[in-house]
Amino acid sequence: MPFRDRPTEGDMLERTQELFSFLQGEDAPEGWTDASLKLSAQKAWSVIYYLQEWFGIIPDHFERCDNCGDLFDTEYEGAYIDEESYRGYGMKKRDIGKHFCDGCCPAYSYERCDDG
Numbered sequence: 001m002p003f004r005d006r007p008t009e010g011d012m013l014e015r016t017q018e019l020f021s022f023l024q025g026e027d028a029p030e031g032w033t034d035a036s037l038k039l040s041a042q043k044a045w046s047v048i049y050y051l052q053e054w055f056g057i058i059p060d061h062f063e064r065c066d067n068c069g070d071l072f073d074t075e076y077e078g079a080y081i082d083e084e085s086y087r088g089y090g091m092k093k094r095d096i097g098k099h100f101c102d103g104c105c106p107a108y109s110y111e112r113c114d115d116g
Helices: 009-023 041-055
Strands: 063-064 071-073
Touching: 009 041, 009 063, 009 071, 041 063
Parallel strands: none
Antiparallel strands: 063 071
């Protein structure tokens, strides 16, 4: 298996997305012979969350969109809906405590999130 240099901050989201895919049995790294992992997306995200919270290996500002399931960097996009923000943006009460990427819920326009 080829050694990859320690990722820069800019590479970490891409590497985390690669890990997320790998844990689901997709896109095994070059040279990897046993790609028998086939976790559900939720279980794969749980592994990544564990590595964030307990080991600090993956930056804590990466989240998974509760609508589409894509990973995103909260320092550059997305929104977390809390008790105070959901009313101001036309959100539903059921969206409290959820994360949304810009594609599903842009910070400047919450119209897509209010269609359900």
